[in-house]
Amino acid sequence: MRVQLIGLGSIGKNLLKLINQKGTDIRKEIGEKIEVVSVSDTTGTVITDGLPLTRIIQAKEGGGLRTLESFEKIDAMKAISDLESDVVVEITQSTKDGNPGIKHIMRAFETEKNVVTANKSVLVSSLDLFGESKEMKRSLRYEATVCGGLPVFNLMDYCMKTAKIDSVEGIFNATSTFVISEMEAGKSQPSARSEAIRMGIAEKNQRDDLAGIDSARKGTILHRRIYGSTMSLKEADISAKESEIAVGLRQITEVTSKGVRVEYRKVAGNGIYSNAVGPAMVIRFNTDILDHLTLSTDHDGPLESAATVLNDILLSRSEKAT
Numbered sequence: 271m272r273v274q275l276i277g278l279g280s281i282g283k284n285l286l287k288l289i290n291q292k293g294t295d296i297r298k299e300i301g302e303k304i305e306v307v308s309v310s311d312t313t314g315t316v317i318t319d320g321l322p323l324t325r326i327i328q329a330k331e332g333g334g335l336r337t338l339e340s341f342e343k344i345d346a347m348k349a350i351s352d353l354e355s356d357v358v359v360e361i362t363q364s365t366k367d368g369n370p371g372i373k374h375i376m377r378a379f380e381t382e383k384n385v386v387t388a389n390k391s392v393l394v395s396s397l398d399l400f401g402e403s404k405e406m407k408r409s410l411r412y413e414a415t416v417c418g419g420l421p422v423f424n425l426m427d428y429c430m431k432t433a434k435i436d437s438v439e440g441i442f443n444a445t446s447t448f449v450i451s452e453m454e455a456g457k458s459q460p461s462a463r464s465e466a467i468r469m470g471i472a473e474k475n476q477r478d479d480l481a482g483i484d485s486a487r488k489g490t491i492l493h494r495r496i497y498g499s500t501m502s503l504k505e506a507d508i509s510a511k512e513s514e515i516a517v518g519l520r521q522i523t524e525v526t527s528k529g530v531r532v533e534y535r536k537v538a539g540n541g542i543y544s545n546a547v548g549p550a551m552v553i554r555f556n557t558d559i560l561d562h563l564t565l566s567t568d569h570d571g572p573l574e575s576a577a578t579v580l581n582d583i584l585l586s587r588s589e590k591a592t
């Protein structure tokens with residue numbers, strides 16, 4: 271199974287490490303090897319051609335991809351167009367207008383490749399990528415876009431077929447929970463914010479995490495999926511403010527048929543929100559027959575998201591001929 275990787279940041283590096291580490295298990299599981307054909311970042315593309323993945327990670331963490339012999343100064347769009355593969359993994363950073371992610375994904379569909387992404391911003395623009403993937407008869411997997419390592423869409427697809435989802439709520443952003451709970455443990459806000467960046471859990475622009483934009487993106491993706499809407503990020507009601515951050519608060523997102531709301535709420539006592547500390551996430555489905563189905567994790571970060579992306583890659587294999 272041939273994979274092209276676009277973006278080699280926190281998730282990308284963890285993904286290469288996992289493919290390397292789990293290679294034998296994957297081969298047993300699917301009967302073939304995952305072959306990473308190319309890796310692109312903003313500087314260009316490495317055409318791997320059997321190069322050990324560990325060398326690519328070392329180069330990225332050292333002098334950059336350009337230090338590798340098989341580095342070419344071709345951008346991701348050209349790499350997607352020119353190289354053969356089965357799946358394009360799009361994990362560039364989330365942006366205001368969804369680009370360059372949307373362009374990468376559309377080029378992948380045009381060249382008859384399936385797509386796996388963790389990039390939230392591509393799913394909340396005015397372009398309906400769910401519709402585009404159907405139209406182009408390609409698969410689009412995006413499990414890691416909402417609550418990274420928690421199985422949100424697979425749960426909906428495989429375990430909730432007859433349940434009517436009335437609403438979804440939770441803590442969808444690990445960075446805000448991490449920063450506030452570190453402050454509760456006596457650390458300063460600047461040091462907690464720096465630590466979130468070091469851990470790779472923060473968005474490129476940390477304001478996206480702390481001012482509720484990252485949560486609103488996730489809420490909007492859920493709204494589109496659950497209610498079949500065309501809601502855009504602009505329509506989300508974000509009252510969370512970066513300046514509001516204080517101990518005793520958690521950033522809570524609510525998704526109902528009426529829309530998406532993100533706010534900092536006071537939490538106290540022994541509850542699912544007040545117990546969320548560190549890079550924790552919580553998602554609760556309020557449904558007619560499964561009641562308040564709740565998933566939570568104490569730790570969500572780039573490794574967990576990379577594991578979810580890897581799972582999506584394996585799932586997309588059986589969708590080769592859609």
Ligand SMILES: NC(=O)c1ccc[n+]([C@@H]2O[C@H](COP(=O)([O-])OP(=O)(O)OC[C@H]3O[C@@H](n4cnc5c(N)ncnc54)[C@H](OP(=O)(O)O)[C@@H]3O)[C@@H](O)[C@H]2O)c1
Pocket residue numbers: 276277278279280281282310311312313346361362363364365370388389390391414415418470471472473474570571572575
């Ligand atoms: N980190 C998490 O825990 C997490 C969890 C779930 C979802 N996500 C989402 O997943 C995506 C990736 O997250 P991340 O934390 O890995 O991001 P990141 O560390 O900021 O890495 C982004 C990568 O994209 C590359 N890139 C940017 N523009 C590019 C272009 N035009 N062509 C090729 N490569 C390009 C960057 O290249 P350079 O290295 O050259 O700058 C970088 O390697 C984001 O959209 C984020 O919202 C993140």
